[in-house]
Every structure is written in structure tokens, then in C-alpha cells.
Amino acid sequence: MAKYKLEYIWLDGYEPVANLRGKTQMKEFASFPKLEELPMWGFDGSSTRQAEGRSSDCMLKPVAVFPDSTKKNGVLVMCEVMMPDMKTPHPSNSRATILDDPGAWFGFEQEYFLYKDGVPLGFPPGGGFPPPQGEYYTGVGYKNVGDVAREIVDTHLDLCLDAGINHEGINAEVAKGQWEFQIFGKGSKSAADQMWMARYILMRLCEKYKVDVVWHCKPLGKDVDWNGSGMHSNFSTTYMREKGGKEYFEALMAAFDKYKNEHIAVYGPDNHLRLTGLHETQSIDKFNYGIANRGASVRVPHSFVNNGYKGYLEDRRPNSQGDPYKIASRILQTIATVPTK
Numbered sequence: 001m002a003k004y005k006l007e008y009i010w011l012d013g014y015e016p017v018a019n020l021r022g023k024t025q026m027k028e029f030a031s032f033p034k035l036e037e038l039p040m041w042g043f044d045g046s047s048t049r050q051a052e053g054r055s056s057d058c059m060l061k062p063v064a065v066f067p068d069s070t071k072k073n074g075v076l077v078m079c080e081v082m083m084p085d086m087k088t089p090h091p092s093n094s095r096a097t098i099l100d101d102p103g104a105w106f107g108f109e110q111e112y113f114l115y116k117d118g119v120p121l122g123f124p125p126g127g128g129f130p131p132p133q134g135e136y137y138t139g140v141g142y143k144n145v146g147d148v149a150r151e152i153v154d155t156h157l158d159l160c161l162d163a164g165i166n167h168e169g170i171n172a173e174v175a176k177g178q179w180e181f182q183i184f185g186k187g188s189k190s191a192a193d194q195m196w197m198a199r200y201i202l203m204r205l206c207e208k209y210k211v212d213v214v215w216h217c218k219p220l221g222k223d224v225d226w227n228g229s230g231m232h233s234n235f236s237t238t239y240m241r242e243k244g245g246k247e248y249f250e251a252l253m254a255a256f257d258k259y260k261n262e263h264i265a266v267y268g269p270d271n272h273l274r275l276t277g278l279h280e281t282q283s284i285d286k287f288n289y290g291i292a293n294r295g296a297s298v299r300v301p302h303s304f305v306n307n308g309y310k311g312y313l314e315d316r317r318p319n320s321q322g323d324p325y326k327i328a329s330r331i332l333q334t335i336a337t338v339p340t341k
Contacts (some may be wrong), residue, residue, distance in 0.1 A: 001028045005071050008041055008060050009200050010079040013049035013092040016269040017321050020200045021048055038062040038077055040086055050081060050092055057084045063095065064193040069162035076163060076200070078193045098188055098329035099336070105312070106191035106328050107234035110199070111173055111180045111320050113214040114149055114206070120177025121211070122146050130176045133226065137174045145172050148209055153179050156202045163201065165194045174227040175220070188328030195324040217319035218273035228274035229320035235331050236312035239340050244310030251338050256298060257287040259334045266326040268319030275317060282317070
């Protein structure tokens with residue numbers, strides 16, 4: 001038997017964006033614990049906006065487990081928040097009731113800024129701006145990416161792979177101090193579990209660099225010529241990959257247009273600052289799609305069309321603070337309204 005460090009991680013009750021929380025307990029196991037071996041665990045919900053002080057108990061239900069290579073016998077445990085009866089999902093629990101389909105594949109492209117001393121890495125301290133956007137995207141060299149960001153993103157990549165997370169890649173983004181990583185998963189819950197855990201690992205890693213991860217979709221404001229951050233969501237279902245067809249695709253896009261407001265409602269706060277029709281976005285009140293069009297609501301890859309309208313599509317509207325549980329579920333909800341043959 002060995003003692004394992006179980007770091008339980010959950011989403012708190014803050015709105016409009018939940019924060020990640022974590023705490024650790026020690027348990028003995030003969031080997032790396034399986035999910036079904038992990039106990040539920042209580043916490044003080046009055047300190048996380050999930051309960052009142054006079055009845056503060058909430059429960060953590062393990063739903064996914066990952067090895068933590070930063071610690072000896074380390075375990076990262078993604079949890080849902082439950083009521084004290086240990087059966088009823090807490091109102092803040094955005095995972096418990098979402099649509100899930102193991103045949104639905106999601107690829108999330110998480111953009112974010114790295115900030116130090118109140119400004120993005122590479123911005124002049126105390127105000128002002130670096131040279132304008134142009135060379136930063138996929139850039140290399142100190143003038144483009146500085147002296148610490150690449151170490152952070154490369155280490156994050158390794159930690160995610162060690163944890164068994166399907167981390168698919170990284171790149172410097174369009175704005176100075178802005179980066180992206182990509183997560184792939186099969187099924188909305190699995191894909192979103194991995195995204196939330198990857199976010200947690202990045203934030204925890206940045207602590208030792210005295211750097212903050214800023215997830216806000218437009219941290220520099222909408223009135224400057226600097227890109228915002230999205231979480232472009234690539235998606236496909238078994239039907240889209242194997243059957244598809246132009247008629248089905250057009251019906252699917254009509255449904256996405258019909259439910260555009262319902263999508264925007266769960267695609268992250270302050271999206272009106274980002275979805276302006278500029279900086280590779282479509283306006284928030286419009287819906288369109290286009291082949292290889294990064295200014296569209298939905299980008300249609302050339303490979304999709306060339307393969308007989310089969311494969312995946314990219315919804316470019318979700319923003320960097322969006323909850324991947326809600327985003328994946330809304331996409332599946334809309335897909336479910338379109339008949340298949």
C-alpha cells in the first residue's frame with residue numbers, strides 16, 4: 001500500500017464564470033487509484049458561493065482521474081459538485097445533465113493571455129503597447145515571444161501528456177503575450193473534463209513564474225487593434241463523419257442559424273466585445289458559414305467539402321472563458337434537431 005495525494009478539483013459558484021478550486025487529501029491504495037475507488041468528499045460551500053454559512057456542506061463526486069507527474073504519487077481528480085444528499089447535482093453543476101454522445105468528437109482551441117504585473121507578457125510596464133500585431137502569430141525569437149512564455153507552454157504540454165490528456169498542440173497567437181493550446185476528446189463530458197483539467201494545470205504551473213493566465217475574451221478592450229481570445233470548437237458526430245452530405249450540412253447550418261441566440265447565451269460572457277466582425281470574427285448578432293473563412297461563425301474546412309460534405313466543422317463563436325460542458329452540450333442539442341436519413 002502507498003499513500004496517494006488526491007487533488008480534488010471542481011468548479012465554484014461564481015457567475016458568470018466559475019473559478020477552478022482544488023484541495024488535497026491523502027489515501028492509501030495498492031496502486032494508482034481507479035475512478036470507482038475514489039470517495040466523495042465534502043467542502044465548505046459557503047466559501048465558494050455554493051452554500052450559505054448556516055448549511056454549508058457540499059459534496060465532491062469524482063468523475064475523471066489523471067496522474068499528476070509534478071508530485072510523487074500525485075492524482076488529479078475532476079469532480080462534480082453535489083448536494084449533501086450525495087445524489088442531487090448542485091445548481092452550479094454544469095456537467096451532470098448535459099447531452100453526451102461518445103460518437104461526438106470535440107476539438108477545443110483554447111486561447112489565452114499570459115499576464116505579469118497587470119499587463120500581457122511583452123507589453124511595456126506602466127502603459128503603452130509593443131509593436132503592432134503581425135509577427136507574433138506562431139512567432140519565434142525573443143522579440144516575439146519573450147524569455148519565459150515558451151518554457152511555460154512547453155512544460156504545460158508535457159504535464160498534460162503525462163496526465164493522459166489529449167493535448168494536441170500549441171502555438172503563439174496573434175497578439176503579443178497570447179497563446180493557444182488544443183484539446184481533443186470523444187464525448188462532450190470527456191472532452192470538457194480534459195479541457196478544464198488542462199486549464200487547471202496551466203494556472204497552477206504559472207504560479208511559480210508569478211504569471212497569471214487571463215482567460216477573458218477581450219482583456220485589452222474592444223477599442224484597440226489587438227485580437228481577443230476564443231475557444232474555437234471543432235465538432236463532428238458519427239453521422240457527420242460517415243454519412244454527411246450537402247443536404248444534411250445545409251440543414252445543419254440552418255439549425256445553427258435558427259438557434260444562434262441560444263448558442264451565444266452559453267458561449268462565454270462579454271462576447272459582444274469580441275464578436276464584432278473584426279479580428280477574425282463574425283458579428284455577435286449574425287450567423288454565417290464559409291469555406292476556410294475565419295471571419296465566419298462556422299468555418300468549413302476544405303477537407304469537409306472535398307470529402308463529400310463529411311467530417312468536422314469549426315464553430316468560431318465560443319470564447320476563451322466559455323464552459324466547455326455547456327458549449328459541447330448546446331452544439332449537440334442543435335444537431336439533435338436535424339433529421340438524419
